[in-house]
Amino acid sequence: MDPGPEIDSGPGADPPTAPAPPPQDFRRVSPLTPVVRGFVFLAAALFATWRDALRGDFGYLAIGFGIALLVGVAYGAASWALTRYRIGAEELRVDTGVINRQSRRIRIDRIQGVDVVQPFVARLFRLAELRIDTAGGDREGSLAYLPLREAEAVRRTLLARRRAADSTPPGSAPGTAPADVPEPTAQPEQLLVRVPLGRLMLSAALSTETVFVVLGASFVLGAFLATGQWWAITGVGPAVGALVLVLANRVSGNYRFTVAGTESGLQVRRGLFDLTTQTLNLRRVQGVVLTEPWLWRWLGWARLDVSVAGNPGQLTGNAESSPTTLHPVGPRAEVLWLARTVLGGLDLEQVPLRPAPPAARWLAPLQGRWLAVGADPALVVSRHGLLTRSHHVAPQRRVQSVRITQGPLQRRLGLGTVQIDSPPGPVSVRALHRLAPDARSFVGYEIAAARHARGRGAPTDGVHKVGP
Amino acid sequence: MSTLFAPPGTEWTSVSPRLTSARRVALVLGLTPLAAGLALLVVLAPFLPRWVYAVALGAVVAFLVFWWFWIAVLVRRWRYAERDEDLYVRNGALFRTLVAVPYGRMQYVDVSSGPVDRHFGIATISLHTAAPGTSAVIPGLPADEAARLRDRLTELGGAQGSGL
Incomplete structure (x- = not known):
């Protein structure tokens, strides 16, 4: 059970630890922070008024903007002056707020990951934001904006102290950790995956949307060429333009995608405009999804997504370049190798899959032939999809609960669905439309295997087969 | 109950039958304002012919009667x-x-x-x-x-x- 909240707010929330570590000096964020935060407003104000201003003609608009600008500058300066942070031996403290003062303390031993994020405007000023992910979910800490070098240094310091806290046995006296851990030099990173730009662009182009737009456009073009109405070609423009925008967005999100192995986990870097660096702690992986869209299968390509405990707030958004993606596109063997790395050496291909019964095709006519599920003492795997084929994989020791559901049609056909519940994320292992005895024995196997994987109960031997 | 939902060697406990009463009370409390409003409309019959309101009222009553009995089934099955x-x-x-x-x-x-x-x-x-x-x-x-x-x-x- 979780002993309590990770982030304490407000004064008086100091943990009652005995000797406080000698306080390090408070440090401030970059003075350019208000400029970065207000950049959109500044740009809009300049854009709306520069012509009038050059003529020396200050209209009401300019005066209004001027007043807003003054207020904004004053507020920004105050906000900068009142924002400061301090890295202690046990906690990161971030004080913010002009009117409502907030003092957020993040316990260093609760830090799960530290991401360096560079939104586009911040990149112009060579600044970066630090996002500190704790196991508590969406209440993550943020420190913005720091000069990029300082951000990297703080990140390394925090991760080093987290490791130091990890290696200190929990029973030892608090406060004995070195108050100022020497800042480690950058560890040699081992580059594991790099996605070439050409492959990324081709993979974005080989999507179902492209096929639809190309088919539609050629139909329209053909029809109008046949009737000789040349002007109608312009109608195709917006559709093609929208497609190009969507594809460019996908490519820019995963631009220069690399995965590197570091001491604190896998480090994912990506992005053209918004540069993101994420660290994935392998202990938090709850499962993976291997996705193979139909156009990619000709080239033998696949994508890998992971479910990670503790940051459900980040898991929404564009799936093509979302924080859950660990490998946007690559040869199947390479993606499988990365999946093995993430799963701690377990191979999802080793789990024999058993297809769903023919009766399942009444309820899933399209994907029925491809539905399959399999389990061994370490992994549970399910396969889905007709066009976009996917393998959902969860380690048995991460299984939360097991459900059987049966609707009226399934009852007619003697089928049932078994759902393996995982923490929020892309992974959803489910045995759709299995024959009732199979579903029964699968649930029994899963309960026993998950129990053993948690360190309780007798081991299950062999892979799951339909029981007697 | 099919064997799919009854693993052998499991002792099931039913929930309290008072849940049926509680759910029925909640159902009636929830539907009463709607039924009363429709009954008023049946009497006054503004804008539309009277039978339209009568049919709507009948549907609400049928819904209530159905759920009245269905609640008992659901509660019996909740274990x-x-x-x-x-x-x-x-x-x-x-x-x-x-x-x-x-x-x-x-x-x-x-x-x-x-x-x-x-x-x-x-x-x-x-x-x-x-x-x-x-x-x-x-x-x-x-x-x-x-x-x-x-x-x-x-x-x-x-x-x-x-x-x-």
């Missing part, structure tokens, strides 16, 4: 089993569900009781794990049984805990 390592909860008649939650996976246990439930002396227990899909809800537990189950679940969760 749970405390096993050594996990809790089974089973419910549903048309769409059936059985969820098995290991005690060690529980994050927290909620006990809730609305005004109608309190009047009938029953409470609802829901179990939460790190997975949002886990929907282990047991309504209609007598208040003392709910307190006992909550304490037992918390204790077992602490003893067998493995969180994530």
Whole structure:
């Protein structure tokens, strides 16, 4: 059970630890922070008024903007002056707020990951934001904006102290950790995956949307060429333009995608405009999804997504370049190798899959032939999809609960669905439309295997087969 | 009950039949304003012919009568089993569900009781794990049984805990 909240707010929330570590000096964020935060407003104000201003003609608009600008500058300066942070031996403290003062303390031993994020405007000023992910979910800490070098240094310091806290046995006296851990030099990173730009662009182009737009456009073009109405070609423009925008967005999100192995986990870097660096702690992986869209299968390509405990707030958004993606596109063997790395050496291909019964095709006519599920003492795997084929994989020791559901049609056909519940994320292992005895024995196997994987109960031997 | 939802060697406990009464009261309380409004419209019959309102009223009454009996079926089917390592909860008649939650996976246990439930002396227990899909809800537990189950679940969760 979780002993309590990770982030304490407000004064008086100091943990009652005995000797406080000698306080390090408070440090401030970059003075350019208000400029970065207000950049959109500044740009809009300049854009709306520069012509009038050059003529020396200050209209009401300019005066209004001027007043807003003054207020904004004053507020920004105050906000900068009142924002400061301090890295202690046990906690990161971030004080913010002009009117409502907030003092957020993040316990260093609760830090799960530290991401360096560079939104586009911040990149112009060579600044970066630090996002500190704790196991508590969406209440993550943020420190913005720091000069990029300082951000990297703080990140390394925090991760080093987290490791130091990890290696200190929990029973030892608090406060004995070195108050100022020497800042480690950058560890040699081992580059594991790099996605070439050409492959990324081709993979974005080989999507179902492209096929639809190309088919539609050629139909329209053909029809109008046949009737000789040349002007109608312009109608195709917006559709093609929208497609190009969507594809460019996908490519820019995963631009220069690399995965590197570091001491604190896998480090994912990506992005053209918004540069993101994420660290994935392998202990938090709850499962993976291997996705193979139909156009990619000709080239033998696949994508890998992971479910990670503790940051459900980040898991929404564009799936093509979302924080859950660990490998946007690559040869199947390479993606499988990365999946093995993430799963701690377990191979999802080793789990024999058993297809769903023919009766399942009444309820899933399209994907029925491809539905399959399999389990061994370490992994549970399910396969889905007709066009976009996917393998959902969860380690048995991460299984939360097991459900059987049966609707009226399934009852007619003697089928049932078994759902393996995982923490929020892309992974959803489910045995759709299995024959009732199979579903029964699968649930029994899963309960026993998950129990053993948690360190309780007798081991299950062999892979799951339909029981007697 | 098909064998799919009844693993052998499991002792199932039913929820309190008072849940039927509580749900029926809630149903009637919920539908009364609508039915009263429609009845008024049947009498006054503004804008539309009277039979339109009568049909609507008939539909509401039919819905009420259907649910009146269906609630009893659902409550009868709502059962749970405390096993050594996990809790089974089973419910549903048309769409059936059985969820098995290991005690060690529980994050927290909620006990809730609305005004109608309190009047009938029953409470609802829901179990939460790190997975949002886990929907282990047991309504209609007598208040003392709910307190006992909550304490037992918390204790077992602490003893067998493995969180994530």
